[in-house]
Every structure is written in structure tokens, then in C-alpha cells.
Amino acid sequence: MGLGENFHAVEIVILLLLVLVAVFAVMANRLKVPYPIVLVMAGLFISFVPHMPRVPLDPNIVFVIFLPPLLYASAWTASWREFRRNAVVIGLLAVGLVGFTVWGVAEFSDRFITALDWKAGFLLGAVVSTTDAIAATSIAKAVGLPRRIVDILEGESLMNDATGLLALEIGLGIILRDHTPTLGSGAARLIYLVVGGLVIGLLIGIIVGWLEKFIDDGPVELVVSLVVPYAAYLAGERAKASGVLAVVACGLYMSRKSTSFFSPTVRLQVNGAWEALTFMLNGLVFVLIGLQLPYVLAGIHGKYTTGTLIFYGAVFSGILILLRMIWVFPAMKLASYVERRWMSHEEETPSAREVFVVGWTGMRGVLALAAAISVPEVLGDGRPFGPRNLIVFLAFCVILVTLVLQGLTLPALIRRLGLASKGGMDREERDARRIVLLAAVHHLEAARKHDGPPTEHMYDDILHRYRHKLAAVGAGAEESLDALDPKMVTRLQTILEDALNVERRTLIGLRDRGKIGDDTLRTMERELDLAESRSQISPIA
Known part of the structure; x- marks a missing residue:
């Protein structure tokens, strides 16, 4: 097959995957199920369809192509204040839990899985020790978990990759070179991974932040924002530090500074483009996970009976969930x-109910599968590494169980425990809106006095709008948005949307009759889009 034919085949596969992502994401939305779960299951079922093109998952593609932008997007939307506020529990989960998981899996494997000894169990523990930032946060937010729990899960999944990769590095060293590092050398390596990655990420962020002062062009800004995560990741990896933490640090810094240079x-x-990009990459990742089942089964075919494989997968997944539960309760209390x-x-x-949810939400994703696939088939002396296919299979089982079982049960669980987010505006947001609006009103009143009668009517119109907003968010101590009649707020939003739809239909009619050109339509259409987006956020905007 020639280069052109190979390229054509790749194009078809990519197009097919994107169509699958779009179709099943719509289905997930209709079913009110988090889309990662539906996409994984879809990939799983499609993998058994005859004559379907096979799409092997190359770990290098995951680590170099998918991981940097997705981590950057997660870090961009993370709250630095909440990250700092939950630093202790995040550290106990991102470092302590990873070590506890690796040790627990090694001990379990050595005692209960015939094909694995302690060394292979250590490597298996390293493979499945890290939660997935993509899976955990997308599902947690979709099911309405309380904000604090989401912040903890997000921080853990962003930070535990460094310790997980260190554990993987140690596990591979033990298997390939029969070299077990000392506690001191392991701690020194972890410190270098963390500090080196953070410093490199912050340095790149500072440089790019300075360059951003000279840029104010949407397409250029988008290109820069796409280059930054790859630059941070590759620089971190080149320095033998944590490329993952370099991306996270850079994303947190750039997000904080973006308010001043965008x-x-x-x-x-930029936000619209990144929202579409992250959805597409996330979707591809989860479909690819499901599509890997034929490769996983092919590697282990004939070595174990179906019953044995199901038993191993179920028990191992249960052990991994149990290890997390055992660690989470004392860690959160400490x-x-x-x-x-x-x-x-x-x-x-945190209440016992909240701690239980944190323990139940330890989802694994594509990183665990990529780490498993990266385990070599041959040892350093040329002998085949027999347990490799079983490690890949068990990692795949853990991903399916934690994503599908835990993901599907989360909504019912948080409702049963009374932890479902009520939605709407919390006190912090309401207070911030009131302060900001009052500052604007005071400024407008002072400016109206300064400008005098000629512009008084314009100030009156603007002040009327701001005072209307203040009435909604609570101008006094007793007033709050919660006291408003939800039906009236919804009706106001409907009135505004109806008016905007009339404007939109009239505008399109003018274009269709040749009264205006497409340039004029696009200019006015953008204004309507902005107005509609504001009305969906706040009907009095």
C-alpha cells in the first residue's frame, strides 16, 4: 500500500471516529448520561462489528498529542484559590494514595494472582495508580457534585500524574534492569520531577505572558494557545522533569494572567475554539479506549479461560476501589x-458522605491504558515479559469498571446521600455581583453629575438597567436572588430570547431579499449571538 493510500485510510478512520463522537455525544445528552461513559461503551460495542477498521492506541500519541492540550484545558478552568486551599488533601491523594495503591496492588498480586509476582504487581500498581483528569472532572461536573469535591478531584487528577509516572519509571527499572532505587533516591527523583516541572511551566508561562502584551488578534492568540501546552510538555520531558506538571503550572499561570492580556x-x-477542541479530543480518547478491547483480548487469548479473566478483572477492580476507600477516610480527616x-x-x-463520594470517584482513563500498553514485551536480557498482556487486560478492566460502573452510579449515589448541587447562584457569586454592580452605579451617578444635562437621559437608561440587575442579585441584606419567583425570571428570559429571535429572522430575511450582504449579516449576527449568550447567563444582562 502506497503512502497516498495509507494517508487516505487514516483520513477515513479519523472521519469515522469524529462522526461517532458527534452521534454518541448527542445520544448521551438525550439520555442524560455523562458522554465519556456512552463513548467508551460505544467504542466497546463497535470494536466487535465485523470489518470495522482497527485503531490501535499508540501510547506516544496519547502522551504527546492528546495529553498536553487536555491537561492545559483542565488547568485553565481550575481555580488556583481552591487548589491552594485544598493543597493538603490534594497532596495526600496525589502522593500518598499513589504510593499506597502501588504497594497494595503489589502485595495483592503477589498473593492472589498466580501469573504476577511482587515486581510485576508493583508495575501493575504504577500503571493504574493515577486517576484521569479528563474522566473524573467531566463526569463529576456532569452529575452535579458539590464544588469542593470537584475541586479536590480535579486537583488530585492534575497532580498525581507526576507520582504515577515516577512509580512507573521505578517499576520498569525493577522489571527491565532488576534495579530497585533507595528511598532517598526515589524521593530526590520525585522532588526533581515536581519542582523541575513546575519551574519550567511557570517560566514558559511568564515568557508567553510577556509576549501576549503585543498580540490582540483572535486567530494568532488561538495558535499561540495551542502551541503553549505542547511547548511546556516537551520542555519538561526534555529536562527529564515532569512534562505533565509543566503543562499544569503553565495552564494555571496563563489562566490567571489571561484576564489582563485577552x-x-x-x-x-479563543474560549469557543478551545471548548470545541477539548470536546473533540475528549471524545476521541474515550472512543479509542473502547476500541482497544480486541487488541487486549488478542494479547491474552488462549492463556486463561473466560471465567478466570472475568474473575480477575472484577476482583482486581474491587481491590483498587477498596484501597482508595481505605486511604481516603483518614487522609481527609488528617x-x-x-x-x-x-x-x-x-x-x-468533610462529612463521611462527602468523603465516601471522593473515594468512589477514583476513575481511571486513557492514561492508565497508555501506561499499560507502554510496558515492554521483552525484558532487558531479551526474554519475553510474560505478565505484560495480563497487566494490559487488568488495566482495561479497571478503566471500564471505574468509568462505567462508578460513573453510572454517581448520580443516584449523590442524590441518595443528599449531596446534589442545587445549582443557581451561591452566596459568593451573589455578593461579588452586588459589589461590582454597586461600583458601576456609583461611577455612573458621579459621571452623570459631571457631564450635565446633555447626556442625562443616556445615563438614566443605563442606570435603570444596572438597578434592575441589583434588584435581582440582592441590593439589600434581606434581598437575594433566591427570593425571586423562578417563573418570572424564566419568563423574562423567554421574552428577551423571543425578541432576539425576531431580530434574527428579520436580519436573515433582509439578506435573503438582497437588501444586505453577508458581511453585514455576520456583523449583526455576532452582536445578536453575544446578546443571546448574555441573556442565557443572566436575563437582565
Whole structure:
């Protein structure tokens, strides 16, 4: 097959995957199920369809192509304040839980899985030790978990990749070179991974942040924002530090600084493009996970009976969930004590229900599968590494169980435990809106006095709008948005949307009758789009 034919085949496969992502994402939305679960299951079922093109998952593609932009997007939307506030529990989960998982899996494998000894079990533990930032946060947000739990899960999944990759590095060293590092050398390597990755990421962020002062063009900003995560990741890996943490640090820094160097128009363009990009990459990742089953089964075919494989997969997944539960309860209690005693935090200690949900939401994703596939088939002395296919199979089982079983049960679980987010505006947001609106009103009143009668009517119109907003968010101590009649708010939003739809239909009619050109239509259509997006966020905007 020639180069052109190969390229054509790749084009067809990519097109097919994107169509699958779009179709099943719509289906997930209709079913009210988080789309990662539906896409994984779809890939799983499609993998058995005869004559379907096979799409093997290359770990290099995951680590170099998919991982940097997805991590960058997750870091961009993360809250630095909440990340810092939950630093103790995130550290206990991202470092302590990874080590506990690796040790627990090694001990279990050595005692209960005939084909695995302690060394192979250590490597298996390293493979499945890290939660997936993509899977955990997308499902957690979709099912309406409380904000604090989402922040903890997001921080853990962003930070535990460094410790997981270190554990994988140690596990491969033990298997391939029969070399077990000392506790001191392991700690030194972890410190270098973390500090080196953070420093490199921040340095790239500072440089790009300075360059951003000279750019204010949407397409150029989008190209720069796409280059940055890859640059941070490759620089971190080149320095033998953590490329993952370099991307995370850079994303957190750039997100904080973007409020000063992005103009409103550019911000709309870049955010819209990134939303589409992350959805597409996420969708491809989860479909690819499901499509790997034939490869996983082919590698282990004939070595174990079906019953044995199902038993191994179910028991191992249960052990992994149990290990997380065992660690999470004392870790959350210890973190709360440290935060209140030495960090002067005033948050209440998480309830047992909240801790249980944190323990239940340890989802694995494509990183675990990529790490498993990256395990070599041949040892350093040329002998085949027999347990390799079983490690890949068990990692695949863990991904399916944690994504599908835990993901599907999460909504019912959080409702049963009374933890479902009520939605709407919380006190912090309401107070911030009131302060900002009052500042604007005071400025407008002072400016109206300064400008005098000629522009008084314009100020009156604008002030009327701002005072209307204040009435909604609570102008006084007793007033709040919660006191408003939801039906009236919904009706107001409907009235505004109906008016905008009339404008839109009239505008399109003018274009269709040749009264205006497409350029004029696009200009006015953008204004209507912005107005409609504002009305969907706040009907009084």
C-alpha cells in the first residue's frame, strides 16, 4: 500500500471516529448520561462489528498529542484559590494514595494472582495508580457534585500524574534492569520531577505572558494557545522533569494572567475554539479506549479461560476501589485537622458522605491504558515479559469498571446521600455581583453629575438597567436572588430570547431579499449571538 493510500485510510478512520463522537455525544445528552461513559461503551460495542477498521492506541500519541492540550484545558478552568486551599488533601491523594495503591496492588498480586509476582504487581500498581483528569472532572461536573469535591478531584487528577509516572519509571527499572532505587533516591527523583516541572511551566508561562502584551488578534492568540501546552510538555520531558506538571503550572499561570492580556473579543474566540477542541479530543480518547478491547483480548487469548479473566478483572477492580476507600477516610480527616490547626482554614470537616463520594470517584482513563500498553514485551536480557498482556487486560478492566460502573452510579449515589448541587447562584457569586454592580452605579451617578444635562437621559437608561440587575442579585441584606419567583425570571428570559429571535429572522430575511450582504449579516449576527449568550447567563444582562 502506497503512502497516498495509507494517508487516505487514516483520513477515513479519523472521519469515522469524529462522526461517532458527534452521534454518541448527542445520544448521551438525550439520555442524560455523562458522554465519556456512552463513548467508551460505544467504542466497546463497535470494536466487535465485523470489518470495522482497527485503531490501535499508540501510547506516544496519547502522551504527546492528546495529553498536553487536555491537561492545559483542565488547568485553565481550575481555580488556583481552591487548589491552594485544598493543597493538603490534594497532596495526600496525589502522593500518598499513589504510593499506597502501588504497594497494595503489589502485595495483592503477589498473593492472589498466580501469573504476577511482587515486581510485576508493583508495575501493575504504577500503571493504574493515577486517576484521569479528563474522566473524573467531566463526569463529576456532569452529575452535579458539590464544588469542593470537584475541586479536590480535579486537583488530585492534575497532580498525581507526576507520582504515577515516577512509580512507573521505578517499576520498569525493577522489571527491565532488576534495579530497585533507595528511598532517598526515589524521593530526590520525585522532588526533581515536581519542582523541575513546575519551574519550567511557570517560566514558559511568564515568557508567553510577556509576549501576549503585543498580540490582540483572535486567530494568532488561538495558535499561540495551542502551541503553549505542547511547548511546556516537551520542555519538561526534555529536562527529564515532569512534562505533565509543566503543562499544569503553565495552564494555571496563563489562566490567571489571561484576564489582563485577552480582549473581550479575543477571549470569546479563543474560549469557543478551545471548548470545541477539548470536546473533540475528549471524545476521541474515550472512543479509542473502547476500541482497544480486541487488541487486549488478542494479547491474552488462549492463556486463561473466560471465567478466570472475568474473575480477575472484577476482583482486581474491587481491590483498587477498596484501597482508595481505605486511604481516603483518614487522609481527609488528617488534611482537615492540618488545615484548621496550622493553616487557619475555617471550612467544616468533610462529612463521611462527602468523603465516601471522593473515594468512589477514583476513575481511571486513557492514561492508565497508555501506561499499560507502554510496558515492554521483552525484558532487558531479551526474554519475553510474560505478565505484560495480563497487566494490559487488568488495566482495561479497571478503566471500564471505574468509568462505567462508578460513573453510572454517581448520580443516584449523590442524590441518595443528599449531596446534589442545587445549582443557581451561591452566596459568593451573589455578593461579588452586588459589589461590582454597586461600583458601576456609583461611577455612573458621579459621571452623570459631571457631564450635565446633555447626556442625562443616556445615563438614566443605563442606570435603570444596572438597578434592575441589583434588584435581582440582592441590593439589600434581606434581598437575594433566591427570593425571586423562578417563573418570572424564566419568563423574562423567554421574552428577551423571543425578541432576539425576531431580530434574527428579520436580519436573515433582509439578506435573503438582497437588501444586505453577508458581511453585514455576520456583523449583526455576532452582536445578536453575544446578546443571546448574555441573556442565557443572566436575563437582565
